[in-house]
Amino acid sequence: MREVPILVVSIAISLCAFAFASWLFVWVKRQPSSNDKIAKVGGYIQKGANTFLSKEYAVLAKFAGIAALLILIFLPKAIWKGNVGENIIVALSYIFGTVFSAIAGKVGIMVATIANMKTAEAAQKGIKPSFLCGFRGGAVMGMAVVGSSLLGVILIFWIVGQSHALLGFSFGASSLALFAKAGGGIFTKTADISADLVGKVELGFPEDDPRNPAVIADNVGDNVGDVAGMGADLFDSHVASMSAALVMAINLDKVLNSNKNVMTVIIYAALGLLASIIGVATARMGKNNQPTAALNSSTYVTTGVYALLTVLATWVFALEWRIWFAAIIGLFVGVIIGIASDYFTNDTRKPVQEVSKASESGPAFTILSGVSYGFLSTLPAMVGIAVSALLAFVITKPLGGVALGADFGMFGISMAAVGMLSIVGMIISNDAYGPIVDNARGLAEMGGLGEEVIEITDTLDSAGNTVKAVTKGFAIGAAGLTVIALLGAFLSEVNTAIVEKNLSIAKFTGFDIMDPVVFFGLLVGAAVPAVFSALLMLGVDRNAQRMVAEIHRQFEEIPGLLEGKEDVIPEYEKCIAIATKGALRELVPAGLFAIVITLIVGFIGGVKAIGGFLAGNIVSGLLLALFMSNAGGLWDNAKKYVEAGNNGGKGSTAHKSAVVGDTVGDPFKDTAGPSINTQITVVSLVATLLSTIFLTLSIF
């Protein structure tokens, strides 16, 4: 196949995404604004979010600097043994990965902190203009993220064309995601919990009351956690899925002396972005003014367009239909997982209603029933991921024949991941819509826009919450398939190294569970996500205690604040500073733990132990991530269900219990749960990059 035209067209598609994002950005910026109060409060949020981001990036820069130096010295070979040029390329790719992801996050924050104000003001004109404003703001993030991940991967592939560089780029994206997701997650929940605890529970303030010193920090948190953090997470998954597929395709094509598989990956990924652009461009609210329906329909449009485009491409370029089928299976299962998450978190379904009912007997029952449904919710997603991996493998395996062995099957799995993540541009757009309209609701309240406007923003916010559960399930499923594919990439790298370096070791055909070195890795790997999430949650706990003390201090020391005297403004920035400092301090032990234990296992048990370790990590990580995300979403919606007047309504025992559930669920669903994705990817990439070192240096 002719590479250059395909690569050029793909780059053109990613540039289209940037152009479209710019157009949307300008459109959002041009929307009218007139309310001074909103401008002022919005300014606080903007400043807080940017301050956090700069501090976070400053910490990250140090970390990335050290990591890049280590890569330069050791990877892919120790600098005194190998080719210095290769090491420089991998280190540079790593830096590119962090920078690309950081820029996408920065752009997202920039537009989100403008779009929230515009959305609030647009709500004065009605739900339709307000929805469009929120949606288009989110879409800027979606287009920027997916445009830059595709562009980055293609450039690295075209310029360097070598798997270590791709893995380095992907590792860069992962390290940033780890900071952004875990740090942002700690920030947002510190602020949210503290604001609620003192404001709502102790003093009986409404949500978003401007007297609450933590209220701005809470709104900043939505941006840094849900916009920047989630964007970095999906940037990471998207890059990892493409890199895993490309690494395997490069190794396959070497044997086949072709470029067909590599081109398949690039064509499918580029068409996914094109489909997302079309989906975003056609999103409109229908006559019935249902924001949920509008969000969902744009997802279906994207999915349909993607299926159509890939059919055409497969036919025109005479690609392999079985691989197309693997990609479509991935996409289909992604949708199924989303629907299952929706079932467990939607207030029209049994789980939320049962938990609300159990709350009548007290908070212990809210927790017990929520934990139970959270555990149940893991089954459909785990089975879905398992079945899609199995089918993708079984369908594509015969392509390789005896000579290639199992490699084609693993490539099929990686293509299922690429297929699932093809619509990620649309998913990010929908997801970023959530915090924008959530912020808009706060601004409408603080700007005094009146009941009617607040109600409109409430409707938009509630749609954001519903869609969020679906996109979160989708993100976990996608990460699951991606890391299975990364496991394949790991094996592929190990075996390529054995051949290329003429090592006197037999090629690895796989990792045998019955080998106790593998089983050792399996058990240790399974404990890692549990410990990782525990460290993050304890971080939120400690940080929230600091912020609660600060809020208490302000109410005591600032005269007139509690009574809400005109012109008395709390020291918002102090709360933001606490959240910022604490988040960055608390995420370090969790991140270091995950990386260091990978190194320990690798140096003890070598490649075999790492194989088991990654599998254990994936399995228990998926389980805990699904449990925590779904239980958290369920508790959130159970509280809203009670507040809507069910099971006693506001102020009842059920309500108090449901608030406890919601508080427990917050760090579950917004700190620990979604950070596990990133933890798994980081660990997989560290292991893959170090595979050659583990191959030669280990005790067992």
Place this chain on the structure above:
Amino acid sequence: MREVPILVVSIAISLCAFAFASWLFVWVKRQPSSNDKIAKVGGYIQKGANTFLSKEYAVLAKFAGIAALLILIFLPKAIWKGNVGENIIVALSYIFGTVFSAIAGKVGIMVATIANMKTAEAAQKGIKPSFLCGFRGGAVMGMAVVGSSLLGVILIFWIVGQSHALLGFSFGASSLALFAKAGGGIFTKTADISADLVGKVELGFPEDDPRNPAVIADNVGDNVGDVAGMGADLFDSHVASMSAALVMAINLDKVLNSNKNVMTVIIYAALGLLASIIGVATARMGKNNQPTAALNSSTYVTTGVYALLTVLATWVFALEWRIWFAAIIGLFVGVIIGIASDYFTNDTRKPVQEVSKASESGPAFTILSGVSYGFLSTLPAMVGIAVSALLAFVITKPLGGVALGADFGMFGISMAAVGMLSIVGMIISNDAYGPIVDNARGLAEMGGLGEEVIEITDTLDSAGNTVKAVTKGFAIGAAGLTVIALLGAFLSEVNTAIVEKNLSIAKFTGFDIMDPVVFFGLLVGAAVPAVFSALLMLGVDRNAQRMVAEIHRQFEEIPGLLEGKEDVIPEYEKCIAIATKGALRELVPAGLFAIVITLIVGFIGGVKAIGGFLAGNIVSGLLLALFMSNAGGLWDNAKKYVEAGNNGGKGSTAHKSAVVGDTVGDPFKDTAGPSINTQITVVSLVATLLSTIFLTLSIF
């Protein structure tokens, strides 16, 4: 080696255990009793426990009947294809397994419901006689359980000498354990939660107030859950560890044309029982009247005696020192896991104190910090199990040489499990001590024995709680190693079948994680313990709601009950009936789910998928069991720590929050957590028994 003398001496040791148990039983029975009120209340408890047991056994008999019939028809080969005699033997062994375990449970309940009264009355004479009474009551259970498990395994081995029969016996023990542990667990927590919720929280009654209609059910629950349930659980683990080791030893000895390995298993197991007898017989409370020290010292005596006896036996019989070492590694790691559990649940350590402090901010923080420490607590045990399996394997592997391949290493792992479970007689004695003195405390309260006596029983009870955390960690660790060994037995069975039946399939060398059929099993298997525990906890939830309604009804309809009028007695038996009926009804879906999903996975993916399924099940089962047991124990002790006057003491916010934590922790630590052990064993045995069928009938 000469088999007959060794078998005869081993049988004699188990008969010694029975004789010792009888002596202890008579001793307990002979202790004086005079208080009519205690006799009356004690009679209620006795009757309630026996009623539950009969009903449970009636349900079990039906289940066991169906299972035995299916075994008769299908196992080890379909009756129309194979040897009918073999099928009859396996079915009979299965029935023996259930019956032996049932008798041990019945004996335990019988003595526990007498010992509780005697212990209460003995407390009037001081802490020493009271302690001895409680401890010896528990020891009857310990001796009866371990005596019968050893006797059963030896008899089956001697008479039949065939691995299918051993697995059938073990499966019988497991099915009973599943019912006893899960059913008893639902019973005890239904009663405990309901009694606390209405009695303590709503009405402000003290613990064990005789006006509370659920108070007898609560005491019955201690017996059926903690005595009978836990006994069945450890009976099951003990039988499974010996069976797994014997199955592998039989297959090894076939190749080696020897009986040395088989005899090693039997000698080591018998010496474990002997050491436990010595440990129990020498247990005395020292001068400082510390019950915890007395319980711990008897464990150390048993451990020391066991090490000494096995050194002697290994030298005299010229057994293999490497295998001795594997067994001792297991024992040592068991102790380490116990110590780690103690750290996370002891109120002199940081975790409990931090959770108590966090409780000052409200129940959500109790839950969040408890969940976090629960997650952290999984690491030492998971690493401990992983390391002990790895070391046992590495040490014993070279024994086999090339011809035997990895079999010796897996046998080493199974011997580590045998070593860990060698002191199980002592462990059960210590564990059964807990509910006896807990009951005694209740009886002292209800019998009006006065403050001083209640204080003594309180001290004894608190020691029981401390030791319980350790024994629970130990039980999970033991189950972990045992099921790893069962995985080895599964593989060994599959390969023996391939050879014996001349199937045209290559022998399985193991299960490759990179094979998507295995990975499919791994993911599905990992979800099973989560779903299983969710079903049990939802059962407790539903059942507790029914009982709370009944308690409310009684307080409304029985005049004078609430005020505590003389001679007004609540309808205790109604609450017991609700707990009984509900427990048996709610455990069925959970048990069926575990078995049916094993069948589905087996018929879809065959032996390979089952290999992955078992590994996933073990890994996530251990993780969740450790998390739930430790978090539950931690919350229990955090509540007690606050009640002792810390962080505001009784009635403070911290106390209210800690009570919520305790209520959540109850089904975690006494229903779901410990039932997961049994679920894993049942699933492993079902899979092993059906291995030949999965080998020939499956889609992939």
